[in-house]
Amino acid sequence: MQLLSTRHALKKAGASLLRGGAYKPRTSPYEFQGLGVEALKILREASDETGLPVVTEVMGTEDVDQICEYADMLQVGARNMQNFVLLRRLATIKTPILLKRGPAATVKEWLLAAEYLLAGGNENVVLCERGIKTFETETRNTIDLAAVALARDLTHLPFMADPSHGTGKQGLIGALSRAAVAVGADGLIIEVHPCPERALSDGPQSLDFAAFEKVMQRLKDPLRKVGVAGPKAVARA
Ligand code: PEP
Numbered sequence: 001m002q003l004l005s006t007r008h009a010l011k012k013a014g015a016s017l018l019r020g021g022a023y024k025p026r027t028s029p030y031e032f033q034g035l036g037v038e039a040l041k042i043l044r045e046a047s048d049e050t051g052l053p054v055v056t057e058v059m060g061t062e063d064v065d066q067i068c069e070y071a072d073m074l075q076v077g078a079r080n081m082q083n084f085v086l087l088r089r090l091a092t093i094k095t096p097i098l099l100k101r102g103p104a105a106t107v108k109e110w111l112l113a114a115e116y117l118l119a120g121g122n123e124n125v126v127l128c129e130r131g132i133k134t135f136e137t138e139t140r141n142t143i144d145l146a147a148v149a150l151a152r153d154l155t156h157l158p159f160m161a162d163p164s165h166g167t168g169k170q171g172l173i174g175a176l177s178r179a180a181v182a183v184g185a186d187g188l189i190i191e192v193h194p195c196p197e198r199a200l201s202d203g204p205q206s207l208d209f210a211a212f213e214k215v216m217q218r219l220k221d222p223l224r225k226v227g228v229a230g231p232k233a234v235a236r237a
């Protein structure tokens with residue numbers, strides 16, 4: 001995490017929340033696991049300086065109290081969407097929860113996971129579509145925008161979409177951000193790093209500052225065809 005150099009670029013480009021992982025759910029135990037409480041302090045400092053509220057992931061019940069001291073919103077990651085013990089614990093607090101959809105969860109399972117929070121007493125829930133597993137291997141996950149449109153009909157809860165995890169590819173984030181907004185997403189999670197090639201986590205899906213600013217700018221344009229390069233010339237014999 002290069003947060004101290006990133007925070008001002010995010011704010012300048014129009015971000016309204018600052019999301020960073022202090023405790024990171026990594027597929028391999030040998031990969032960077034996050035800086036823990038040290039990162040929470042950096043996030044808090046960056047938030048106090050910019051006024052951007054902090055969102056960070058909570059992986060286990062044992063971390064809830066500590067993370068609540070530093071964060072304004074807690075993320076339940078995709079892998080923990082059906083961690084019912086964690087959901088029950090988070091239902092007892094008032095801190096807003098960002099509930100990511102599990103990679104293999106149906107919309108119904110996702111909404112029922114949210115129900116654990118709501119029924120248990122925490123009504124501050126935001127859902128986040130971050131892509132599901134499909135047979136496709138060219139993208140990291142398959143961002144399911146139909147699910148966003150459908151879930152909007154089924155619940156009053158606000159929605160975000162995460163085209164970074166939903167595609168895994170820098171070049172697709174702009175187009176999918178616009179598409180997500182077009183189907184009704186209330187917000188987007190976009191991963192940003194000052195130098196994506198050197199990121200310890202998720203570099204290929206992170207935008208540098210200039211690319212992020214461009215994506216944010218284009219979100220203000222009226223909707224139109226979202227291709228990056230425009231119509232391709234067709235070679236004719
Ligand atoms: C993340 O947001 O960095 C993350 C690990 O997301 P997900 O839980 O969607 O994989």
Ligand code: MN
Nearest residue numbers: 165191201202
């Ligand atoms: Mn990530």
